[in-house]
Amino acid sequence: MSQTTTQILKRLISTTQSHLRSCTRSVTYMPRPGYNAVKPNTPYTNNGVPRPVTLIPGDGIGPLVTNAVEQVFEAMHAPVTFEKFDVHGNMHRVPDDVMDSIKKTKVCLKGGLVTPVGGGVSSLNLFLRKELDLFVSLVNCFNMDGLPTRHEDVDIVVIRENTEGEYSGLEHEVVPGVVESLKVITKFCSERIAKYAFEYAHLNNRKTVTAVHKANIMKLADGLFLESCREIAKTYPEIKYNEIIVDNCCMQLVSKPEQFDVMVTPNLYGNLVANTAAGIAGGTGVMPGGNVGVEYAIFEQGASAGNVGKPKLVEKKKANPVALLLSSAMMLRHLELPEFADRLESAVKRVIKEGKYRTKDLGGSSTTQEVTDAVISAL
Amino acid sequence: VITKFCSERIAKYAFEYAHLNNRKTVTAVHKANIMKLADGLFLESCREIAKSYPEIKYNEIIVDNCCMQLVSKPEQFDVMVTPNLYGNLVANTAAGIAGGTGVMPGGNVGVEYAIFEQGASAGNVGKPKLVEKKKANPVALLLSSAMMLRHLELPEFADRLESAVKRVIKEGKYRTKDLGGTSTTQEVTDAVISAL
Numbered sequence: 001m002s003q004t005t006t007q008i009l010k011r012l013i014s015t016t017q018s019h020l021r022s023c024t025r026s027v028t029y030m031p032r033p034g035y036n037a038v039k040p041n042t043p044y045t046n047n048g049v050p051r052p053v054t055l056i057p058g059d060g061i062g063p064l065v066t067n068a069v070e071q072v073f074e075a076m077h078a079p080v081t082f083e084k085f086d087v088h089g090n091m092h093r094v095p096d097d098v099m100d101s102i103k104k105t106k107v108c109l110k111g112g113l114v115t116p117v118g119g120g121v122s123s124l125n126l127f128l129r130k131e132l133d134l135f136v137s138l139v140n141c142f143n144m145d146g147l148p149t150r151h152e153d154v155d156i157v158v159i160r161e162n163t164e165g166e167y168s169g170l171e172h173e174v175v176p177g178v179v180e181s182l183k184v185i186t187k188f189c190s191e192r193i194a195k196y197a198f199e200y201a202h203l204n205n206r207k208t209v210t211a212v213h214k215a216n217i218m219k220l221a222d223g224l225f226l227e228s229c230r231e232i233a234k235t236y237p238e239i240k241y242n243e244i245i246v247d248n249c250c251m252q253l254v255s256k257p258e259q260f261d262v263m264v265t266p267n268l269y270g271n272l273v274a275n276t277a278a279g280i281a282g283g284t285g286v287m288p289g290g291n292v293g294v295e296y297a298i299f300e301q302g303a304s305a306g307n308v309g310k311p312k313l314v315e316k317k318k319a320n321p322v323a324l325l326l327s328s329a330m331m332l333r334h335l336e337l338p339e340f341a342d343r344l345e346s347a348v349k350r351v352i353k354e355g356k357y358r359t360k361d362l363g364g365s366s367t368t369q370e371v372t373d374a375v376i377s378a379l
Numbered sequence: 380v381i382t383k384f385c386s387e388r389i390a391k392y393a394f395e396y397a398h399l400n401n402r403k404t405v406t407a408v409h410k411a412n413i414m415k416l417a418d419g420l421f422l423e424s425c426r427e428i429a430k431s432y433p434e435i436k437y438n439e440i441i442v443d444n445c446c447m448q449l450v451s452k453p454e455q456f457d458v459m460v461t462p463n464l465y466g467n468l469v470a471n472t473a474a475g476i477a478g479g480t481g482v483m484p485g486g487n488v489g490v491e492y493a494i495f496e497q498g499a500s501a502g503n504v505g506k507p508k509l510v511e512k513k514k515a516n517p518v519a520l521l522l523s524s525a526m527m528l529r530h531l532e533l534p535e536f537a538d539r540l541e542s543a544v545k546r547v548i549k550e551g552k553y554r555t556k557d558l559g560g561t562s563t564t565q566e567v568t569d570a571v572i573s574a575l
Contacts, residue, residue, distance in 0.1 A: 126413065171415065174380075176383075177384065178380065178381075178382045179380070179381045179416045179417045179420045180380050180417075181414055181416070181417040214467075246467075246468060247467050247468060247471040250471040250472040250475065251471045251474060251475035251479070253472070253475070254472055254476045255475045255479065268410075268464070269468075271410075271442075271443045272443055272446050272468050274443075275446040275447045276446040276447070276449070276450055278447060279448070279449070279451045283451060
């Protein structure tokens with residue numbers, strides 16, 4: 001038994017190292033914070049026993065695209081079993097059994113959860129992030145072969161602080177007609193997001209980390225964020241670090257996105273920057289992403305997690321499964337199953353390159369099922 | 380801090396602008412699913428004002444979806460009314476899409492006063508090298524001064540100025556570096572003067 005473990009470990013270590021060496025790929029390895037070496041008996045190396053993962057189909061197009069992922073995983077014989085839970089956006093909180101399952105499996109894949117606009121129910125996406133302390137939201141935006149956009153050579157990773165900032169949810173009505181909203185920035189959270197960004201850049205051979213801020217106006221809040229970034233930057237001398245004001249950043253994103261590499265931002269700007277970058281590189285239908293914390297990780301489509309598509313899209317079953325498929329590839333790497341991740345990614349990329357099966361947002365007219373079948377046959 | 384008073388007056392200005400300039404749609408940009416009270420108040424004010432302008436279409440869009448749409452299908456947007464922070468980002472993104480901050484006109488308007496300056500990135504005054512070589516792009520400020528002339532109720536001068544600037548850009552012979560050419564500020568200015 002110990003021999004098998006050692007063999008598996010050796011294989012994992014060698015493949016991980018070869019990934020780090022050959023990092024011309026775009027969808028890459030997401031470091032788990034605080035994780036520095038392959039440990040022999042962690043819950044991730046299960047010696048071939050199928051690994052349970054929580055699955056939340058969500059609302060709208062969520063069930064469609066998570067179904068696509070399930071089909072592809074089955075076709076690949078990936079050693080992953082899904083514990084499915086029904087959660088909908090209009091619930092007041094995520095049910096306890098779902099939270100228990102996530103705490104047990106430590107990894108979750110989810111479709112979008114609708115967030116009602118206006119007063120009343122608070123966002124379940126946010127609730128999950130706060131409960132599980134998923135302080136990093138990572139979106140990888142890159143040009144795919146066969147999907148021409150206005151700009152070429154785009155490969156941006158947006159690392160966004162997920163727990164505080166403008167989305168702390170601290171609002172109150174001071175007097176009728178005046179609402180005050182608090183933006184909270186802490187040194188602790190800023191430091192750990194900066195550390196994650198630099199660690200990610202380091203592990204994936206990225207050259208530059210750019211901090212996005214508005215410290216000329218919000219001197220104290222974003223000033224604190226910037227200080228933390230600068231301090232962490234000193235410990236990574238081989239990675240270039242620069243800063244950019246957020247409005248100039250938006251301008252540059254739409255005119256010259258090739259200049260950006262890894263971007264680290266506080267909560268609000270990160271949301272907008274990630275969505276803009278996703279739109280530039282091909283649309284929110286294809287960008288993978290995930291929310292990572294110290295212990296847990298939830299993978300979902302990269303940007304606009306609250307946007308679950310129009311009802312017509314659900315009816316016609318024409319949602320784009322690519323984003324969730326690529327996110328599940330990131331999840332496979334997180335679970336230390338890099339061969340499956342590679343197979344899945346190459347299959348998806350080949351389908352996009354061929355261009356025969358594309359959903360409406362990419363300019364084609366296929367249904368979700370057709371794209372899924374194409375990916376399965378390309379495995 | 381979002382107040383009903385300020386939200387109402389910005390919404391009123393937006394709809395009045397759309398009405399006077401024959402614009403068809405006003406879109407409110409918000410993040411009220413997360414910041415329920417603050418942006419919720421902003422939205423309520425917009426909705427109230429929208430009722431008094433029935434001929435103008437009014438819709439709302441969440442700010443992250445808005446950024447996505449701006450980079451993929453900007454043609455769908457007409458007049459957009461936003462709170463302060465989103466407005467900064469949306470304005471800069473839109474300026475970048477439409478040609479760059481060097482050409483977009485804009486102004487700051489109040490009840491009694493108005494200040495006209497280049498549309499986006501008022502804090503970005505260019506690198507020292509640009510000042511040295513005198514290659515800054517005057518188009519944004521020229522178009523802003525045309526807006527100022529209209530504000531001063533001198534529309535004929537405004538029209539002359541705008542046509543001249545548009546003709547120079549269209550000919551494409553005198554362009555500063557951010558538009559892909561190599562002219563200096565003075566050359567572009569002379570071209571506009573000769574096109575008047």
